[in-house]
Amino acid sequence: MAIDIEIARAATMRPIAEIGSKIDIPEDALIPFGRTKAKIDGSYLSSLDDKPDGKLILVTAINPTPAGEGKTTTTVGLGDGLNRIGKKAVICLREPSLGPCFGMKGGAAGGGKAQVVPMEDINLHFTGDFHAITSAHNLLSAMIDNHIYWGNELQLDQRRITWRRVLDMNDRALRSVVCSLGGVSNGFPRESGFDITVASEIMAILCLAKDLDDLQKRLGNIIIGYRRDKTAVTARDLEADGAMTVLLKEAAQPNLVQTLENNPAFVHGGPFANIAHGCNSVMATKAALKLADYVVTEAGFGADLGAEKFFNIKCRKAGLSPDAVVLVATVRALKINGGIAKDELAAENVPAVTKGCENLGRHIENIKQFGVPVVVAINHFTADTDAEVAAVKTYCEAHGVEAILATHWANGSKGTEALAQRVASLADSGTSNFAPLYDDALPLIDKIEQVAKIIYRADNIAIDKGVRYQLARWEADGFGHLPVCMAKTQYSFTTDPTLRGAPTGHSVPVREVRLSAGAGFIVAICGEIMTMPGLPSVPAATQIGLDGNGQIDGLF
Template sequence: MSSDIEIARAAKMQPIADIGEQLGIPEDALIPFGRTKAKIGSDFLRSLADRPDGKLVLVTAISPTPAGEGKTTTTVGLGDGLNRIGKKTAVCLREPSLGPCFGMKGGAAGGGKAQVVPMEDINLHFTGDFHAITSAHNLLSALIDNHIYWGNALEIDTRRVTWRRVMDMNDRALRTIVSSLGGVSNGFPREAGFDITVASEIMAILCLSTSLEDLQDRLGNIIVAYRRDKSAITARELEADGAMTVLLKEAIQPNLVQTLENNPAFVHGGPFANIAHGCNSVMATRSALKLADYVVTEAGFGADLGAEKFFDIKCRKAGLSPKAVVIVATVRALKMNGGVAKEDLGSENVDAVTKGCANLGRHIENVKQFGVPAVVAINHFTADTDAEVAAIKAYCANHGTDAVLATHWADGGAGTETLAHKVVELAESDTAQFAPLYNDELPLFEKIEQIAKRIYRADEVLADKSVRDQLRRWEADGFGHLPVCMAKTQYSFSTDPALRGAPTGHSVPVREVRLSAGAGFVVAICGEIMTMPGLPSVPSANHIGLDDNGQIEGLF
């Protein structure tokens, strides 16, 4: 079979106006970026407010492994499958970050015959949303230092500037820096640092905003620093919110593209699920729900991260009520969770599959805690054996959940028709009784404990007195009602990435907490997770370039 990039290049894409027409979007409501990409105008989106919503389906997965799970691929394949069985369906995905594209993880446009296109554009600069977010974030950074330089009328304590800078690239050298060196004319030296753009609060704000006005209000609420008396200073006090909104006025409009089977796809926003809330934009999801009968969306990494945040942050804040969940698993990843080394995954090992299913079972149990019915999608690899697939189906049956083999990577939408019928059955059964994991009124530290104990199965949460005191101060300042966004390794239920399967009896150490007052959540940074990733010893960038025909090679 051809490579992902070869399949994408061979795709017969339709003009984006034709894709919009499938959803009833008039051509004059589209802002085209070439022939195959467009943004959807805000005026048209506002006109949809009174329409009924379609049915929302979440695609999540088991804990990720180097063997791959294929959550985005399954999201796209399921969207195509639902359209094949006559359900007017759109998919909603996040935009890929350049960091993983040039690092280790690769792109995020699907794979095989279940992709969104134009794949190369989507995985690189796309419509410039990430650049706009990066610029808006760093404008605020510049305004902070400029304010300090010109007299510091707000009395910013330079030891308590909490706003860092960002770039959309993996670069460990920038995690901690000293800025403003070089003499008086360059300002006051202080310790600073960079995060990756997808970890920016502005990325989260853009993805949770419901309008341009809401966006500016949230930007103004960003806490950038504290005074010596520990009172907060916001972006609004720096008069930064207006200019930041100007930089983001196009970026907030959802992007429309298409799948390989010419079905509509919204690709908008891109927060990581291990260090942010891991879901595509509320505006894209809400718009799709007004325009389609079914909307299939994904949340990053395993269900312990992406799905939990989708439910507890995105659905809570946006008033969304999902009707069904698809949990993606692969034979290969389950074998790794069962203790098999990556180089041995090609050999049949039913015992390892069965042992690894403990990880799948934990995710099934967790999803059910939110009151939404689930089905398992077995994302098929060519080396999978019938006995290994049967082991997964038997395990799921014993846990009261159906498991369906899906061959979308090789067969596109035709390979997910059975899965699509099962999803429709669940979604139309009206058995979903969605509810978040915890109430708004619960103290912040107890919210962290709820997630750690009920989702991660930890025995305890460890946090220094300074962390607990900080949480209590935020509660006193009126932020106690906010949900919690856990920043944690994606590879394990614990904070130890090497601890696979379904560990119990572990502790969750919270080393730092950050208040994202604009986005509307508190971030708990656990274990050794980094908000600025590094590159591997041999990054993907070493193998990316242009061939003699000027086409990109090595991107996948």
């Protein structure tokens, strides 16, 4: 079978107006970016408010492994499958970040015969949303240092400036920097640093805002630092919120593209799931719910991160109530969770699959705690044996859920018909009784502890006196009602990425907390997780280039 980029390049794409017409979007509500992608005009989105909502389906997964799980591929395959069986369905995905595209992943638009296209555009500059977010973020950074240079009327304490800079690239050399070096004309030197754009609070704000007015309000609420008396200074105090909103005006409009089977897909926003909240934009999701009978969306990484934040942050903030969850697993990934090395995956090993299912079982239990019905999708690989697939099905049956083999990578929507039928049945059943894990009124430290103990199965959290003081101070300042966004390794239920399976008896160290007052959550940074990733020893960028015909090679 051809590689992903070859399959995507061979696809017959339809004009984007034709894709929009499938969900009744008029052509004059589309702002074209070429023939095959467009933004949806904000004024048209506001006209949808009185329409009823369709069913919301979340696709999540077990903890990621080097063997792959295929969550995005399954999301696309399921959306195509729902359309194949006669349902009116829309897919909602995040936009890929350039950091992982050139670092570990090499692309993030699905795979095989379950992809969104145009694949190269989506993986690279797309419609410029990430560049706009980077620019808006760094405009605020520049205005902070400029304000200090011209007299510091707001009396910012340079030791307590919390707003950093961002870049949509994995660059560990920028994690900690000293800025304004070079003499008097360059300002006052101070320590700062860079995060990756997908960890920016502005990315989170864009993805949680309901419209442009809400976007500007949230941007104005950003706390950029503190005075010596520890009172907060906001972006609104700097009068930066208006210009930032202008830079984000087009980026706030959802992007419409298509799958290989010419079904509509919204690809909009992209906060990381291990260091941010990991969900596509509320505006795209809500628009899709008004335009389709079924909306299939994903949340990043494993269910301990993506699904937990989808439920506790996105659904809470946007008033969403999911109707069903699809939990993706592969036999290969389960073997790795069962202790098998990557180079031994080709051989049949039912005991390893069964042992690895402990990770799957933990995620099933966690999802059920939110009151949403769940089905397991076994994302098929060619080396999977019947006995291994049967072992997964048997394990799931014992845990009260159905596991369905899905072959969308090789067969497109034909390979997800059974899964689509089951998901539609679950979503229509009315059995979802969704509720977030914790109440708004719970103290911040207790919210962190709830996630650590209930979702990660930790015995305790390790949090020092300074962090406890900071949380108490934010509660006193009126931020105690906010949810928590756990920044943690995606590879394990613990903060140790090497601990696979379903470990218990561990501690979750919280080394830092950050207030995202504009986005509306508290970030708890756990373990050694970095908000600016680094490149691996052999980055995917080394394999990306142009061929003799000027076409892109190396994205996969």
